[in-house]
Amino acid sequence: MGKREDLRNVAIIAHVDHGKTTLVDQLLRQSGIFRANEAVAERVMDSGDLERERGITILSKNTAVKYGGTKINIVDTPGHADFGGEVERVLMMVDGVLLLVDAFEGCMPQTRFVLKKALGLGKKPLVVLNKIDRPGARPAEVVDEVLDLFIELGASEDQLDFPVAYCSAREGCASLDPSVPGTDMKPLFEMILNQVPAPEGDLGGPTQVLFSNIDYDEYVGRIGIGRVERGEIKVGQQVAICGGGEEGHRNAKISKLYQFEGLKRVEAESAKLGDIIAVSGITDLNIGETACTTDHIDPLPFVKIDEPTVSMLF
Numbered sequence: 001m002g003k004r005e006d007l008r009n010v011a012i013i014a015h016v017d018h019g020k021t022t023l024v025d026q027l028l029r030q031s032g033i034f035r036a037n038e039a040v041a042e043r044v045m046d047s048g049d050l051e052r053e054r055g056i057t058i059l060s061k062n063t064a065v066k067y068g069g070t071k072i073n074i075v076d077t078p079g080h081a082d083f084g085g086e087v088e089r090v091l092m093m094v095d096g097v098l099l100l101v102d103a104f105e106g107c108m109p110q111t112r113f114v115l116k117k118a119l120g121l122g123k124k125p126l127v128v129l130n131k132i133d134r135p136g137a138r139p140a141e142v143v144d145e146v147l148d149l150f151i152e153l154g155a156s157e158d159q160l161d162f163p164v165a166y167c168s169a170r171e172g173c174a175s176l177d178p179s180v181p182g183t184d185m186k187p188l189f190e191m192i193l194n195q196v197p198a199p200e201g202d203l204g205g206p207t208q209v210l211f212s213n214i215d216y217d218e219y220v221g222r223i224g225i226g227r228v229e230r231g232e233i234k235v236g237q238q239v240a241i242c243g244g245g246e247e248g249h250r251n252a253k254i255s256k257l258y259q260f261e262g263l264k265r266v267e268a269e270s271a272k273l274g275d276i277i278a279v280s281g282i283t284d285l286n287i288g289e290t291a292c293t294t295d296h297i298d299p300l301p302f303v304k305i306d307e308p309t310v311s312m313l314f
């Protein structure tokens, strides 16, 4: 067994417009990944044309930042209720969840929707109150609203004991004490490192990677996005693809493997327990399937997720 103290995997969940994109921008700016003179593109996580057109986040994208010696993978979640199943799949890849709430607007329908999913999956969200710089922001009241929502959604005692960061993503500052203004994002980085569990498991065991999402790339085709749940995976490795609610398995080869760095997907030779990766070369890969060592085929349980429609939710 082992623990990856050098890694944290988190997702940010929020109602649309509460500041997810701005927050990730700031974490990137203030992390070790970008050099000081390197500009971060505007609205980095919303760069898809379709998203811009519709004004909502459709595809989940991953970003990784570095704080001290620790890599923090930030998995974006779709904010819109139409993509309910995807929220769960994304949440299954992470050990920690940041619930981002506008300190002026308070809890909104999508706050409730994504929080319900996170609590249901047993996640222990960290609460981030954003936009505390807004005139009329009411952080204390909104924390109470958030607490009420946790209670209403049946949070466990452990989940109810959430830490709170007070933040202005726009100004790039966070504080754990609402009466003391923050000067940078350090308190939020520290909260993530201290409160989100480091991935833990069998570092030396046979390969097991659970794919939670599928993406497409115009050059390499179908890409599986998943998390290494056991052991290590390497470029060129022969694997058995199994699970996903089906019997049997088929063999495949990992032709390319990527990890996330800043906003980029970069090629890597290998990845290990806890890493969130993208792989290409498995042309018929499906969501929910597991890649295993060929002589140790043990698929992870397939979690069937219903895709609810908006009308079913509200």
Ligand code: GDP
Residues within 6 Å of the ligand: 014, 015, 016, 017, 018, 019, 020, 021, 022, 023, 130, 131, 132, 133, 134, 167, 168, 169, 170, 171
């Ligand atoms: P997303 O939909 O959650 O990704 O939200 P965005 O990051 O796109 O932010 C929505 C709007 O809120 C934008 O106009 C941001 O500039 C603004 N915004 C984000 N963070 C802050 C903040 O800390 N303070 C203020 N005043 N505005 C913010």
